[in-house]
Amino acid sequence: MTRFETAFAKGPALVCFITAGDGDTAANLDALVAGGADVIELGMPFTDPMADGPAIQEANIRALEAGTKTADVLRMASEFRVRHPQVPLVLMGYANTMVARGAEWFAEKSAEAGVDGVICVDIPPEEDAELGPALRGKGLSLIRLATPTTDAERLPAVLNGSSGFLYYVSVAGVTGMQQAAQGSIEDAVARLKAASTIPVAVGFGVRTPEQASQIAKVADGVVVGSALVDLVKQHGTEAPDHLRALTSALAEAVHAER
Amino acid sequence: MQTIIGEGAGLGRRALPIAPIMTTHAPVNSFRALPDETGHFGQFGGRYVAETLMPLILDLETEYRKAQQDPAFWAEFDALMKDFVGRPSPLYFAPRMTEHFRGLAPAGKGPKIYFKREELNHTGAHKINNCIGQILLAIRMGKKKIIAETGAGQHGVATATVAARFGLPCKIFMGAKDIERQKPNVFRMKLLGAEVVSCESGSQSLKDSMNDALRHWVANVHDTFYIIGTAAGPHPYPELVRDFQSIIGKETREQIMEKEGRLPDMLVAAVGGGSNAIGLFHPFLDDPEVAMTGIEAGGHGVETDKHAASLTGGKPGILHGNKTYLLQDEDGQITEAHSISAGLDYPGLGPEHSWLHESGRVNYVPITDSEALEAFQLCCELEGIIPALESAHALAALPQLTAEMDADKLLVVNVSGRGDKDIFTVAEALGVEL
Numbered sequence: 001m002t003r004f005e006t007a008f009a010k011g012p013a014l015v016c017f018i019t020a021g022d023g024d025t026a027a028n029l030d031a032l033v034a035g036g037a038d039v040i041e042l043g044m045p046f047t048d049p050m051a052d053g054p055a056i057q058e059a060n061i062r063a064l065e066a067g068t069k070t071a072d073v074l075r076m077a078s079e080f081r082v083r084h085p086q087v088p089l090v091l092m093g094y095a096n097t098m099v100a101r102g103a104e105w106f107a108e109k110s111a112e113a114g115v116d117g118v119i120c121v122d123i124p125p126e127e128d129a130e131l132g133p134a135l136r137g138k139g140l141s142l143i144r145l146a147t148p149t150t151d152a153e154r155l156p157a158v159l160n161g162s163s164g165f166l167y168y169v170s171v172a173g174v175t176g177m178q179q180a181a182q183g184s185i186e187d188a189v190a191r192l193k194a195a196s197t198i199p200v201a202v203g204f205g206v207r208t209p210e211q212a213s214q215i216a217k218v219a220d221g222v223v224v225g226s227a228l229v230d231l232v233k234q235h236g237t238e239a240p241d242h243l244r245a246l247t248s249a250l251a252e253a254v255h256a257e258r
Numbered sequence: 259m260q261t262i263i264g265e266g267a268g269l270g271r272r273a274l275p276i277a278p279i280m281t282t283h284a285p286v287n288s289f290r291a292l293p294d295e296t297g298h299f300g301q302f303g304g305r306y307v308a309e310t311l312m313p314l315i316l317d318l319e320t321e322y323r324k325a326q327q328d329p330a331f332w333a334e335f336d337a338l339m340k341d342f343v344g345r346p347s348p349l350y351f352a353p354r355m356t357e358h359f360r361g362l363a364p365a366g367k368g369p370k371i372y373f374k375r376e377e378l379n380h381t382g383a384h385k386i387n388n389c390i391g392q393i394l395l396a397i398r399m400g401k402k403k404i405i406a407e408t409g410a411g412q413h414g415v416a417t418a419t420v421a422a423r424f425g426l427p428c429k430i431f432m433g434a435k436d437i438e439r440q441k442p443n444v445f446r447m448k449l450l451g452a453e454v455v456s457c458e459s460g461s462q463s464l465k466d467s468m469n470d471a472l473r474h475w476v477a478n479v480h481d482t483f484y485i486i487g488t489a490a491g492p493h494p495y496p497e498l499v500r501d502f503q504s505i506i507g508k509e510t511r512e513q514i515m516e517k518e519g520r521l522p523d524m525l526v527a528a529v530g531g532g533s534n535a536i537g538l539f540h541p542f543l544d545d546p547e548v549a550m551t552g553i554e555a556g557g558h559g560v561e562t563d564k565h566a567a568s569l570t571g572g573k574p575g576i577l578h579g580n581k582t583y584l585l586q587d588e589d590g591q592i593t594e595a596h597s598i599s600a601g602l603d604y605p606g607l608g609p610e611h612s613w614l615h616e617s618g619r620v621n622y623v624p625i626t627d628s629e630a631l632e633a634f635q636l637c638c639e640l641e642g643i644i645p646a647l648e649s650a651h652a653l654a655a656l657p658q659l660t661a662e663m664d665a666d667k668l669l670v671v672n673v674s675g676r677g678d679k680d681i682f683t684v685a686e687a688l689g690v691e692l
C-alpha cells in the first residue's frame with residue numbers, strides 16, 4: 001500500500017497545509033503530525049500566488065523574505081521524511097517554481113526527498129504534457145483539483161492521470177474564503193465519488209472542528225490551510241503549540257466520523 | 259526548417275526561419291497561423307490557469323470563434339471604432355524628425371519616418387481598440403460586470419470608458435504604488451464610474467494588479483468578464499487582443515500604400531505586454547521585406563537588476579496563464595521589473611512575442627529610461643507631439659535604426675499613446691518642480 005492508501009484506509013483523513021519557510025517549519029510540521037494530521041501539504045512559496053487569499057499570500061511573502069529557496073523546501077521535505085516515515089507528504093504550489101529547472105529535475109528531487117505527491121495549482125490537464133508524466137515516472141502522484149465549475153464533460157480529463165487523492169476545491173474562489181454550503185459539498189462529493197475510485201478530500205474555507213466534522217461525514221478527507229497559516233503568523237516561534245492544539249481538535253472531529 | 263533571408267532595410271537582418279505548419283487551414287509557411295488549436299505559439303502561450311477558470315476560458319474561446327464569423331459583431335466593432343474611438347488614426351509623415359536623423363546619419367542614410375498616431379484615439383492610446391472588442395464579447399456572453407487590471411492607468415481608463423458607454427459596473431485593480439504615482443488617471447476612472455481597487459500585495463504594481471484581478475475573477479466567474487489589457491494571459495486572450503489591435507497594422511498598410519505606393523521597410527513599437535506592437539506587426543508578418551523591431555524597457559540598463567526587458571534579460575516560464583519569457587531567478591521566483599514608464603513595468607510579455615523572438619522574425623532591443631526621456635523631449639520639440647513614455651521608448655530606437663537605413667527607405671513608429679499622463683514623471687526625472 002502507498003502512504004496515501006494507508007492514510008485514507010482508516011476512514012476520513014485530516015489533511016493539513018502550511019507554507020514552507022514560514023516560521024520554524026520543522027517544528028510546525030511536527031506539531032501537525034503530533035496533533036493527528038494524516039496527510040501533510042507543504043506549500044512551496046511563490047512570489048505570485050494567484051489562487052491564494054491574503055493569509056497564504058502573506059505566508060508566501062514571509063517565507064520568501066526569510067530567504068526560502070527551492071533547495072530549502074526539498075531539504076525540509078527530506079528531513080520530514082526521516083522523522084515521519086509513514087506520513088504522506090504533498091508539495092503544493094505553482095507551476096513556475098516546479099518547472100524552473102525542468103519538470104524532470106523537480107520530479108527526481110521530490111522523489112529523492114521522499115515526497116508522495118504534488119499539487120500544482122496552475123497546470124490544468126490541458127497543459128500537463130510534462131509535469132504529470134515526469135512525476136508519475138518517478139512514482140509520485142499528481143493530485144488534481146476539481147472545482148464547482150468542473151462539469152461532467154471536463155471531469156474525466158481531470159481524473160485522468162490523477163492519483164493519491166482528488167482535491168475538491170469547494171468554493172469558486174481563492175484560499176481563505178468562506179466555506180461553501182454543506183449541501184453543495186455533499187452533491188459535489190457524491191458526483192466525484194461516482195466518477196472515480198481515489199479518495200476525495202474537500203478544502204477551501206474549512207477552519208473549525210465543526211465544519212471539519214460536517215465534511216468528514218461525506219468526504220474521505222478534510223483539508224485545512226489558512227486557519228493554520230494564521231496561527232503561524234500570529235504566534236511566530238510559539239506557533240507549534242497552537243498548531244498542535246487546533247490540529248488535535250480538527251483530527252478528533254474528523255476521526256470521530258470513522 | 260526552411261529559411262529565407264530578409265532583404266530590404268540592410269540592418270544586418272537575421273535569417274528568417276519559417277514557422278512549421280501548425281494547423282490544417284493555415285497558409286503554408288506563415289507567421290500568422292498561430293496560435294494552434296490548443297492556444298500555443300510554438301512552446302509559448304497555453305492556458306495555465308486554476309481549474310476554476312478553465313471552463314470559463316473554454317467558453318470564451320467558443321464565443322470568440324462565433325464572433326469571429328459573425329459580420330454583425332465586426333460591423334458593430336467598426337462602427338464604434340469610427341465614431342466613438344475616432345479611427346482611422348492618421349499615418350503622419352514626421353518631416354523634422356526625418357530631417358534631424360538624416361542630418362546625424364552617414365551620407366545616403368536616414369529613412370523617411372512616419373508616425374502611426376494611436377495617441378489621437380479617444381482616451382489617448384491604443385488600449386481602447388482592445389476594450390471595445392472585449393466589451394462586445396462580454397455583452398455577447400451575457401456577463402453583467404467588468405473587471406480589469408491596470409498599471410499606468412491607461413487600460414483602466416479605457417476599460418472604465420467602455421464600461422460607462424455600455425452601462426456595465428466596472429472594478430479596476432491597480433497596485434497601491436501605481437495609484438500613488440498615477441493620480442490623474444485614478445480620478446479619471448472614478449469620474450467614469452469605475453471602482454478602483456487598491457492592490458497592497460507584492461510589488462504593488464502591474465503584476466500584482468493582475469494577480470488580484472485573477473483572484474477576483476476566480477470568485478466571480480459566473481457573472482464577470484475580465485478585460486485583459488494586453489496580448490498576454492491564458493488563451494484565447496493573446497489571440498483576441500491581437501486581433502482587435504490588428505486594426506493598427508491594417509490601417510497602416512492601407513495608408514502607406516496610399517501615400518507611398520509600397521509597404522514600409524521597418525516597423526518599430528514599444529513592447530510592454532506587447533499589444534500595440536503585435537497590433538502593428540501582425541498584418542505584416544508574412545511580408546518578408548518588412549523588418550520589425552520591438553522595444554523593451556531597459557530601465558537603468560539590462561546589465562543592472564532594474565529593467566523590464568524580459569526577452570533580453572529573462573527566460574521562459576509560466577505566469578498569469580501563459581508560458582512566456584519572464585524576469586525570474588533560478589528558482590522561478592518572479593523578479594521585480596523596473597521602467598520609468600509604468601505601462602512597460604511588467605516582468606513578462608505576451609507569448610506571441612516570445613515566439614517571434616525565438617523564430618527571429620522580429621528583432622527585440624532594450625532602450626533605457628534616459629534614452630526614452632531624451633526621445634520624449636526630441637519628439638515634443640521637433641514634431642509638436644507629446645508622446646507617452648512607452649511610445650518614447652520606440653522613438654528612442656530611431657538614432658540607431660535610421661543610421662543603418664538608406665534614405666529611400668520607409669520606417670513607421672507606433673506612437674501608441676499621448677504623454678499627458680507622464681508629464682509629472684518626466685518633470686521629476688528632469689528635476690523640474692511643477
Ligand SMILES: Cc1ncc(COP(=O)(O)O)c(C=O)c1O
Nearest residue numbers: 530531532533534601648674675
Ligand atoms: C501608451 C502605451 N503604450 C504602450 C503600452 C504598453 O502596453 P502594450 O505593450 O500592451 O502595448 C501602454 C501600457 O499601458 C501604454 O499606455
